Structure formats: C-alpha cells, structure tokens
Amino acid sequence: xxxxxxxxxxxxxxxxxxxxxxxxxxxxxxxxxxxxxxxxxxxxxxxxxxxxxxxxxxxxxxxxxxxxxxxxxxxxxxxxxxxxxxxxxxxxxxxxxxxxxxxxxxxxxxxxxxxxxxxxxxxxxxxxxxxxxxxxxxxxxxxxxxxxxxxxxxxxxxxxxxxxxxxxxxxxxxxxxxxxx
Amino acid sequence: xxxxxxxxxxxxxxxxxxxxxxxxxxxxxxxxxxxxxxxxxxxxxxxxxxxxxxxxxxxxxxxxxxxxxxxxxxxxxxxxxxxxxxxxxxxxxxxxxxxxxxxxxxxxxxxxxxxxxxxxxxxxxxxxxxxxxxxxxxxxxxxxxxxxxxxxxxxxxxxxxxxxxxxxxxxxxxxxxxxxxxxxxxxxxxxxxxxxxxxxxxxxxxxxxxxxxxxxxxxxxxxxxxxxxxxxxxxxxxxxxxxxxxxxxxxxxxxxxxxxxxxxxxxxxxxxxxxxxxxxxxxxxxxxxxxxxxxxxxxxxxxxxxxxxxxxxxxxxxxxxxxxxxxxxxxxxxxxxxxxxxxxxxxxxxxxxxxxxxxxxxxxxxxxxxxxxxxxxxxxxxxxxxxxxxxxxxxxxxxxxxxxxxxxxxxxxxxxxxxxxxxxxxxxxxxxxxxxxxxxxxxxxxxxxxxxxxxxxxxxxxxxxxxxxxxxxxxxxxxxxxxxxxxxxxxxxxxxxxxxxxxxxxxxxxxxxxxxxxxxxxxxxxxxxxxxxxxxx
Numbered sequence: 001x002x003x004x005x006x007x008x009x010x011x012x013x014x015x016x017x018x019x020x021x022x023x024x025x026x027x028x029x030x031x032x033x034x035x036x037x038x039x040x041x042x043x044x045x046x047x048x049x050x051x052x053x054x055x056x057x058x059x060x061x062x063x064x065x066x067x068x069x070x071x072x073x074x075x076x077x078x079x080x081x082x083x084x085x086x087x088x089x090x091x092x093x094x095x096x097x098x099x100x101x102x103x104x105x106x107x108x109x110x111x112x113x114x115x116x117x118x119x120x121x122x123x124x125x126x127x128x129x130x131x132x133x134x135x136x137x138x139x140x141x142x143x144x145x146x147x148x149x150x151x152x153x154x155x156x157x158x159x160x161x162x163x164x165x166x167x168x169x170x171x172x173x174x175x176x177x178x179x180x181x
Numbered sequence: 182x183x184x185x186x187x188x189x190x191x192x193x194x195x196x197x198x199x200x201x202x203x204x205x206x207x208x209x210x211x212x213x214x215x216x217x218x219x220x221x222x223x224x225x226x227x228x229x230x231x232x233x234x235x236x237x238x239x240x241x242x243x244x245x246x247x248x249x250x251x252x253x254x255x256x257x258x259x260x261x262x263x264x265x266x267x268x269x270x271x272x273x274x275x276x277x278x279x280x281x282x283x284x285x286x287x288x289x290x291x292x293x294x295x296x297x298x299x300x301x302x303x304x305x306x307x308x309x310x311x312x313x314x315x316x317x318x319x320x321x322x323x324x325x326x327x328x329x330x331x332x333x334x335x336x337x338x339x340x341x342x343x344x345x346x347x348x349x350x351x352x353x354x355x356x357x358x359x360x361x362x363x364x365x366x367x368x369x370x371x372x373x374x375x376x377x378x379x380x381x382x383x384x385x386x387x388x389x390x391x392x393x394x395x396x397x398x399x400x401x402x403x404x405x406x407x408x409x410x411x412x413x414x415x416x417x418x419x420x421x422x423x424x425x426x427x428x429x430x431x432x433x434x435x436x437x438x439x440x441x442x443x444x445x446x447x448x449x450x451x452x453x454x455x456x457x458x459x460x461x462x463x464x465x466x467x468x469x470x471x472x473x474x475x476x477x478x479x480x481x482x483x484x485x486x487x488x489x490x491x492x493x494x495x496x497x498x499x500x501x502x503x504x505x506x507x508x509x510x511x512x513x514x515x516x517x518x519x520x521x522x523x524x525x526x527x528x529x530x531x532x533x534x535x536x537x538x539x540x541x542x543x544x545x546x547x548x549x550x551x552x553x554x555x556x557x558x559x560x561x562x563x564x565x566x567x568x569x570x571x572x573x574x575x576x577x578x579x580x581x582x583x584x585x586x587x588x589x590x591x592x593x594x595x596x597x598x599x600x601x602x603x604x605x606x607x608x609x610x611x612x613x614x615x616x617x618x619x620x621x622x623x624x625x626x627x628x629x630x631x632x633x634x635x636x637x638x639x640x641x642x643x644x645x646x647x648x649x650x651x652x653x654x655x656x657x658x659x660x661x662x663x664x665x666x667x668x669x670x671x672x673x674x675x676x677x678x679x680x681x682x683x684x685x686x687x688x689x690x691x692x693x694x695x696x697x698x699x700x701x702x703x704x705x706x707x708x709x710x711x712x713x714x715x716x717x718x
Contacts, residue, residue, distance in 0.1 A: 141239075161193055
C-alpha cells in the first residue's frame with residue numbers, strides 16, 4: 001500500500017472520472033485506524049468513519065490538492081470526532097464497550113480474565129494522547145509499515161519509530177498500574 | 182548499550198528488521214539485563230494483545246460507500262445533476278437511509294428533503310432517517326433511528342394522516358402541522374448475539390423521544406400511552422414515562438452581527454420563524470427577549486440585546502399563524518358615463534371596483550386560549566376594468582383566443598388595450614413575459630368568442646397580463662380602446678363577425694403605485710397555508 005502523493009492523486013483523478021472503488025479501498029484501513037484513534041468508543045468510531053468517508057465521497061470534486069487527500073481525510077475524521085466529543089459533553093452515551101457482554105463465547109483456554117485484560121488494554125489505549133494512539137492504531141490496526149505511517153502522517157521514519165516506542169512504553173506503564181491486567 | 186537504548190531497539194524490532202550490529206548488541210544486552218528481557222516480553226505480548234483486540238472489534242463501515250461508477254466531472258449544470266444522481270445513488274445503496282453530517286445545521290444550514298406528498302423533512306443532528314413512502318392510511322412513513330428531524334407536513338385527505346414518524350421509543354402521527362422529533366440514546370447498546378427483536382426491545386427501553394410542536398397538533402404514542410401535543414408544547418417518552426411540558430427548542434442559531442441595537446441571527450432555514458415572533462433567547466453569557474423584525478432567508482434581524490455566539494430560544498411567547506389572504510371584491514360600478522361607448526352592436530364601458538385583501542392571523546399564547554386570538558389585516562386596492570358587451574340582437578363573433586390558464590385574459594393578437602395619459606407622461610404597456618411569449622409562439626388552436634346578445638367580456642386595465650405601467654403616482658385621464666380585427670377564418674352561420682375599434686369613455690384615474698400584482702402564493706406556500714388552515718379548524 002503506497003501513500004505516495006502522486007499515487008493518491010491518480011486515485012483521486014480516477015475517482016473523479018468514475019472509478020472511486022480503488023481510492024476507497026486504499027483509504028479505508030487507515031481511515032478506520034484514525035477513527036479508532038480519535039474516538040472514545042467503538043460505535044462512535046464506526047459512525048465517524050462512515051461520516052468521514054461519505055464526506056470525502058461527496059467532496060471529491062472539490063478537493064484543492066489531489067495528493068493531499070490523506071491529510072484531508074485525517075482532518076475530516078478529527079473534526080467529526082471532535083464534534084462528537086463536544087456533543088458527548090452534554091449528552092451521555094453508553095458505548096458498546098461499556099455494555100455488559102452477552103453472547104460472546106470465551107474458550108476455556110482464554111481464561112476468565114481475558115475479557116478483563118482486553119478492557120484494561122482498551123482503557124489504557126484510550127488514556128494515551130492522540131498522537132500515541134494514532135501511531136499504535138496505524139501500526140497494529142491498519143497494519144501499516146513504518147514507511148507507510150510516515151507517508152500517511154507526514155513525518156520521518158525515524159520520528160515514527162521513536163513515537164511508536166514512546167506509545168508502547170506509555171501503554172505498558174498504564175497497564176502495569178491497572179489491576180485488571 | 183544502556184537500557185533506554187535497548188528498549189528503543191526492542192520496540193523497533195517489532196516494526197522492522199534490525200541491522201546485524203543492532204541485533205548483536207541487543208542480544209548481548211538482553212542476556213545480561215533481566216528488566217529488559219521482561220520489557221521485551223511485555224512489548225511482544227502487548228503487540229499481540231493489541232492486534233487481537235483490534236481484530237476482535239474491527240472498525241467497519243456500517244453501510245458501504247458507493248463505489249459504483251460515478252459521473253465524471255463536467256460542466257456546472259451537469260455536475261449539479263450528477264450530484265443529485267449521486268445522492269440518489271447513495272440513498273439507494275444505503276437502503277434509502279440518508280445520513281446527515283454532524284453539525285451541518287450550524288455550519289451550512291439545514292439539509293432537507295421534500296417527499297412525494299409535499300411534506301418537507303429537515304434533518305438535524307446527524308439524523309438517520311428512512312423514508313418509507315405511503316402505507317395504509319399514512320401518506321409518508323418516516324423511520325427515525327437517531328438524531329432529530331423537523332417536519333413541515335401537508336394536509337392529508339380525510340381519513341388519512343400525512344406523516345407518521347416511528348422511532349425506537351414511540352411514534353408521532355400528525356394532525357396537519359409542523360413539529361420536530363429527536364431520538365436520544367439511540368441503539369448504542371446493541372448486544373451482539375441477540376436477535377433483532379431483542380435488540381429492538383433493548384433500544385426501545387434505552388431510547389428517549391422528544392417531540393416539540395411548533396404549529397398545530399400531533400398525536401404522540403409509545404409504551405406509556407398516548408397524548409395530543411399542541412403548539413408550544415413538548416412531549417418526552419422514555420423510561421416508561423410520558424411527560425408533556427413547554428417546548429424549549431424552537432429556534433437555534435448563531436448571533437453573527439451586533440451593530441448597536443440591531444442584532445442579526447443566523448438560523449436554520451427550517452426554523453419556521455417569521456416576523457413578529459418573540460423569543461426568550463439564551464446565548465453564552467447572555468439571555469434576553471428578542472423580537473424578530475425581519476427575516477431574510479435564514480437570517481433574522483431582531484430587536485433586543487445580544488452577544489455574538491450560539492443562541493437558542495428557551496421558549497416562545499407568541500406564534501402567529503397566517504391564513505391565506507382572501508380577496509373580496511365589492512360590486513364594480515361604472516367609472517364614467519353610464520352606458521359607455523357603443524359602436525355597432527358592441528358597447529365598451531370602464532368599470533371601477535374595489536378589491537379587499539384580507540389576511541387572517543391567529544395568535545397562540547402558551548397557556549392561553551386554545552383557539553387563539555384572530556387578527557385581521559385588510560388591504561384595499563382600486564381596480565379598473567373595461568367591458569365589451571353585445572347590446573345588439575344578433576350574436577357577434579370576436580376572434581378572441583381565450584387563455585386556458587387564466588380567466589378573463591385574451592390573446593393580445595385579438596384584443597389590444599391602449600391607454601394614454603393626459604399629463605404628458607407616457608404610459609407603457611408591460612411586455613409579455615418571456616414564458617408567455619413562448620407559449621403564444623406555439624400554434625394556438627383556432628378559437629373565437631361568440632358574444633350572444635346581452636353577454637359581455639371583461640379585461641382588467643391594470644394588474645393583469647397586459648397591465649399598464651404608469652410612470653409615477655398621480656392623476657391620469659384614461660381611456661381604453663379595443664382594436665378587434667375581423668374574424669376571418671371562422672364564419673359561423675347565424676353569427677356576425679365584427680371588426681373595428683372601440684374607444685371607451687374617459688375616466689379620471691388616480692394611480693397609486695403599490696406592490697407588483699401577485700401571481701398567487703407559490704406551490705409550497707399554498708401547501709403551508711393549507712396546513713395552517715387546518716390548524717385553525
């Protein structure tokens with residue numbers, strides 16, 4: 001997967017010319033990772049992902065810089081997530097993560113505490129700052145390589161490597177403090 | 182190598198291949214340092230756990246983004262058409278579900294949809310709406326899963342209701358009105374593994390429906406029961422309770438300009454706010470009463486103190502509901518000498534009349550009389566008509582082509598209207614509208630008007646298709662001529678063709694310029710009025 005600007009510009013031109021599938025296939029994983037990194041709950045992340053990609057679909061003809069579609073999408077996701085965060089401040093919503101889990105089968109091998117550990121992990125992830133969470137989701141959710149993350153976020157590879165290290169260290173520290181883990 | 186450097190390389194090892202030198206140094210350090218070995222294990226487990234957690238709950242699109250071929254970029258007009266088609270396509274792929282963008286109301290005004298029946302649905306707050314169309318005794322079935330919609334409903338036929346809005350918490354049935362419905366706590370508590378029915382019950386138990394009525398009445402029903410909610414009231418269904426109180430959301434907008442005492446508020450186009458409304462508004466650091474003095478599109482000019490920022494009406498004190506203006510004509514009287522000018526069998530007479538436009542407004546005050554208080558405004562206008570009457574004993578043929586779409590208007594190719602002022606100022610005839618000219622350019626079916634003895638035709642001098650344009654207010658001496666050519670191609674047995682000129686008697690006409698003659702309320706306005714009329718009944 002390449003996030004080279006020229007490559008993205010070509011995909012945008014194709015989308016404008018009537019073939020949007022390739023562009024959205026390329027952007028969906030990274031957009032999902034950004035949505036997960038920007039939102040507090042899984043349901044909210046899916047809503048933000050849906051809204052943002054639809055927004056891109058509707059706005060594809062109005063992009064000023066075709067090569068910058070990735071930063072456009074990143075900004076749209078962050079804005080949509082921020083809008084939701086503002087609304088959440090005045091309206092309580094219960095996320096699926098907070099709801100009791102029914103019907104989720106746990107194998108004996110998983111142990112009774114696997115669900116607790118997962119909750120602790122997600123809670124610790126939510127505690128990280130936005131940049132650290134973004135690095136971890138891009139790497140482990142979208143499965144991007146260091147170079148791809150660097151292209152997507154406009155940073156150098158060394159900076160990405162360094163931020164990933166800091167994010168993992170912070171996550172480990174938080175988990176060590178959480179008794180559920 | 183120290184531990185800090187080792188930790189960085191341990192992290193990097195998860196993302197890339199290490200160089201031989203780095204790998205050797207790290208192995209050497211790990212063999213000697215127990216903390217770093219534990220850190221290496223933790224990082225590896227952390228990575229596996231993260232990937233497992235992400236895999237178990239992937240963030241996915243709830244509905245597919247349309248990836249079918251989309252129209253290429255073309256000219257503006259084509260792009261607009263393409264956008265419409267695109268939305269339609271998106272709607273189809275999303276199962277007719279239309280999603281609004283979060284905050285779209287605040288940023289760009291309100292997105293709205295006009296349904297087939299003419300009912301308009303304004304979508305706020307990232308509403309997820311499913312339009313079901315007509316069903317049984319309902320003209321429009323609307324399913325609202327989340328967010329808020331505002332509905333301006335048209336009048337339904339007897340025995341039917343125009344709109345039914347179904348939400349997880351209950352439903353709303355219109356009685357010919359305008360209202361908004363909001364769903365709070367929508368299905369966020371979906372439980373995987375449970376069936377649709379159980380999830381529907383869970384969502385219904387968690388959801389709260391808020392119905393705010395701006396005009397008219399609605400019937401709100403849910404599991405706790407049902408009730409009629411009237412203008413100015415707000416019903417809330419949730420948690421097994423149904424409560425009705427005063428509405429707190431009629432207007433939402435933003436103060437965009439404060440210039441001395443003049444305040445401009447930008448509101449959604451659908452706010453239903455009109456001149457004369459008085460609101461208790463609340464903004465950040467400010468609250469007060471404002472009176473809407475002018476509305477221009479989605480911008481209100483209001484009287485009252487205000488500060489720049491978001492503003493919300495916390496209640497309203499007055500709602501005016503207009504009824505359609507009713508034209509009442511007083512009997513026309515001859516404008517000059519009784520009898521008029523007679524040429525042959527035809528007589529031309531000028532008639533003066535008075536037209537009264539009556540507008541009925543109804544004022545509702547929450548807590549006041551349910552019938553409200555009626556206010557009547559009258560506007561009186563003078564009218565002038567010329568009349569051709571057959572005073573002979575035989576039917577007369579006039580080559581008049583009646584316009585099928587408008588009463589008492591005839592093709593100017595048959596009848597020509599003239600008027601001249603007596604004070605040196607020209608009086609122009611208004612040119613025919615382009616649309617009318619195009620219509621006339623089409624070959625008109627041959628038609629004649631046969632005036633039987635005693636019958637007459639009438640032509641307004643002012644205020645119709647061939648109205649005269651007076652240059653300014655003042656007194657004029659007006660006379661009217663009809664130039665009628667002979668009916669050539671339609672010799673009707675037993676009828677007499679007539680041609681020649683008729684000039685009416687003179688009349689002193691005091692011209693007072695007023696508003697341009699109305700072409701009647703627009704289609705949508707008529708619909709709106711229809712609803713309001715029903716509200717009054």
